[in-house]
Amino acid sequence: MELPRAAIDHLLDNWPVARLATLRADGSPVLVPVVFARSGGRLWLPVDGKPKREHAEGEVPELARVANIRRDARVSLLLDQYESDWAGLWWLRLDGTAQPAGEHAPGFHAALGALLDKYPQYADTPPFRPGAPPTLIAVSPRRTTSWAASADVVDFLS
Amino acid sequence: MELPRAAIDHLLDNWPVARLATLRADGSPVLVPVVFARSGGRLWLPVDGKPKREHAEGEVPELARVANIRRDARVSLLLDQYESDWAGLWWLRLDGTAQPAGEHAPGFHAALGALLDKYPQYADTPPFRPGAPPTLIAVSPRRTTSWAASADVVDFLS
Numbered sequence: 001m002e003l004p005r006a007a008i009d010h011l012l013d014n015w016p017v018a019r020l021a022t023l024r025a026d027g028s029p030v031l032v033p034v035v036f037a038r039s040g041g042r043l044w045l046p047v048d049g050k051p052k053r054e055h056a057e058g059e060v061p062e063l064a065r066v067a068n069i070r071r072d073a074r075v076s077l078l079l080d081q082y083e084s085d086w087a088g089l090w091w092l093r094l095d096g097t098a099q100p101a102g103e104h105a106p107g108f109h110a111a112l113g114a115l116l117d118k119y120p121q122y123a124d125t126p127p128f129r130p131g132a133p134p135t136l137i138a139v140s141p142r143r144t145t146s147w148a149a150s151a152d153v154v155d156f157l158s
Numbered sequence: 159m160e161l162p163r164a165a166i167d168h169l170l171d172n173w174p175v176a177r178l179a180t181l182r183a184d185g186s187p188v189l190v191p192v193v194f195a196r197s198g199g200r201l202w203l204p205v206d207g208k209p210k211r212e213h214a215e216g217e218v219p220e221l222a223r224v225a226n227i228r229r230d231a232r233v234s235l236l237l238d239q240y241e242s243d244w245a246g247l248w249w250l251r252l253d254g255t256a257q258p259a260g261e262h263a264p265g266f267h268a269a270l271g272a273l274l275d276k277y278p279q280y281a282d283t284p285p286f287r288p289g290a291p292p293t294l295i296a297v298s299p300r301r302t303t304s305w306a307a308s309a310d311v312v313d314f315l316s
Binding site: 001016017019021022023027028029030031032033050051052074075076077078080082084086089091093095121124125147149150 | 159174175177179180181185186187188189190191208209210232233234235236238240242244247249251253279282283305307308
């Protein structure tokens with residue numbers, strides 16, 4: 001069964017983690033876990049200072065996920081939680097497009113505020129990559145799809 | 159930093175959930191959570207009897223993820239766990255190709271045994287979709303990529 005709108009809104013405002021699929025240059029899919037906040041009808045993903053894969057000192061190459069969406073904006077974002085009780089399983093998927101947003105992009109500052117509010121971890125982690133221009137990724141959902149294994153899940157999430 | 163081989167093997171044998179990205183007919187990426195078991199150097203995903211999105215009575219349409227890999231075998235599979243302590247974050251990604259495997263495919267029975275051993279939930283859930291031919295999805299990894307936020311994670315997982 002599908003999740004009701006109230007449960008979807010609750011998850012988009014509060015769930016701490018999602019998985020993001022983008023497309024490589026050759027069209028193959030690639031996945032990373034992401035944090036996100038909802039602001040102004042879009043979901044915003046930081047390109048933050050959590051340690052990334054190593055790069056040579058002095059270089060701060062653009063993250064692959066950012067290069068990917070510049071080339072092809074199509075993304076899929078999945079929220080779910082695994083439970084050993086399979087009657088408790090659910091997922092929520094947003095398919096849409098993503099754009100890199102610099103600090104002068106509309107909605108940037110509200111989105112940054114939403115991320116800092118949602119994640120107190122940003123007290124200790126820079127919200128942007130040191131040495132790189134401040135960037136967020138804005139995901140515009142085109143289609144929302146959801147599934148729950150049982151009515152109990154729907155009650156629990158609503 | 160990367161995860162050591164022992165941690166990767168431990169996760170591939172024991173971690174209960176992954177997220178699978180496949181490609182739709184139009185080339186856009188699409189995500190679902192999956193359970194999996196490792197057998198014979200491949201990861202095997204069930205097409206099981208957990209409730210799926212509704213379909214008209216009598217019809218058992220092929221799952222989108224199966225139709226997708228028949229058309230384009232390229233997939234990405236991600237294992238990770240969210241922690242509010244970001245020093246505890248890690249992920250493990252397998253990029254490769256996937257094939258649907260029927261019950262006469264090489265490796266099918268060993269893989270089914272591995273799934274039934276790993277998931278006692280199959281005592282209550284059919285391992286195949288009722289009314290559809292028994293099918294597993296076999297993922298052959300081509301590239302393994304991993305990341306851990308700190309050496310503590312690496313120690314914990316190893």
